[in-house]
């Protein structure tokens with residue numbers, strides 16, 4: 001048996017300590033906790049399954065709500081969603097969660113797996129989520145970001161260098177083994193369609209992940225001339241029809257990921273990047289190196305990305321042609337920041353209805 005690398009052991013043991021925190025705290029205590037986040041959030045309404053939804057609870061749990069929840073996590077009918085959670089983006093995360101629930105026909109079958117940095121106050125993040133979503137099924141998993149920090153090279157946009165940005169490469173280690181498929185979502189997006197449809201994307205016989213592909217994007221530009229001029233590196237794309245995909249919305253087969261040890265493959269490219277600069281962006285290029293050309297396609301409606309504008313100036317962007325199931329403010333500008341600054345882009349009005357932040361006016365009343 002190959003010797004597991006130290007980071008793997010670390011994640012494995014930490015995931016044992018990942019804790020449940022629904023029914024974790026009262027709204028009153030959470031209101032105090034969110035004060036130190038310096039933002040207060042409204043409570044979202046409760047969302048119910050429609051009558052034809054399968055139950056993810058087994059009979060014991062339906063009669064005894066205190067029953068261990070292992071069974072519902074392992075239910076075939078659960079839809080698993082993974083997101084990172086931190087203080088800087090919590091307003092975006094809250095809006096994303098609300099949008100997922102609101103457009104789902106079986107919202108009670110959705111289980112959220114949040115990933116928080118080991119250095120964050122996870123009980124605070126947990127209580128903030130519980131206060132706004134008292135009925136949400138969720139777990140907060142602790143990500144030991146010091147292990148990945150050493151692998152990160154600086155990129156052209158410093159926000160991309162945050163270790164939590166790399167958590168998506170470690171989901172297979174962080175989530176329980178019986179979670180075999182997960183939808184990973186960034187925090188700067190909202191869904192306007194049922195996430196169960198996205199989660200059900202066929203992955204074919206071999207694909208590890210599914211995402212919308214953009215074959216018109218200039219793939220060459222994601223890697224440096226050093227990369228392309230070195231055949232031992234650029235040959236990695238030989239015999240692959242590699243296209244750009246955005247890593248902010250992905251359906252991941254965790255069984256296949258674990259079997260292929262793709263976390264290690266991504267880390268190997270990151271280690272190389274520390275020695276030779278082969279790309280300029282953060283967590284995206286290693287995903288392209290490992291997966292581009294071998295992913296299962298997803299309709300573009302599931303990632304209308306780029307609404308945050310470009311990486312440098314955050315100019316307003318328009319939607320791509322075609323239907324919309326998910327709006328993604330990737331890029332430098334974020335809708336909450338532009339709305340607060342009174343300089344919103346036209347499409348930011350589509351994010352605003354999902355904003356759970358209490359306005360100062362409401363707080364005073």
Ligand SMILES: *[C@@H]1O[C@H](CO)[C@@H](O)[C@H](O)[C@H]1NC(C)=O
Pocket residue numbers: 028029032
């Ligand atoms: C909230 O915090 C304040 C002081 O920061 C304290 O006086 C108050 O009792 C706390 N309220 C609750 C409900 O914990």
Ligand SMILES: *[C@@H]1O[C@H](CO)[C@@H](O)[C@H](O)[C@H]1NC(C)=O
Pocket residue numbers: 033121123124127
């Ligand atoms: C973490 O947040 C809790 C509230 O949930 C607070 O009581 C505690 O003091 C915080 N811890 C730190 C280290 O800030």
Ligand SMILES: *[C@@H]1O[C@H](CO)[C@@H](O)[C@H](O)[C@H]1NC(C)=O
Pocket residue numbers: 218219220221
């Ligand atoms: C694609 O990008 C590369 C490197 O940035 C550039 O040299 C090339 O001209 C671009 N190709 C097209 C078709 O725009």
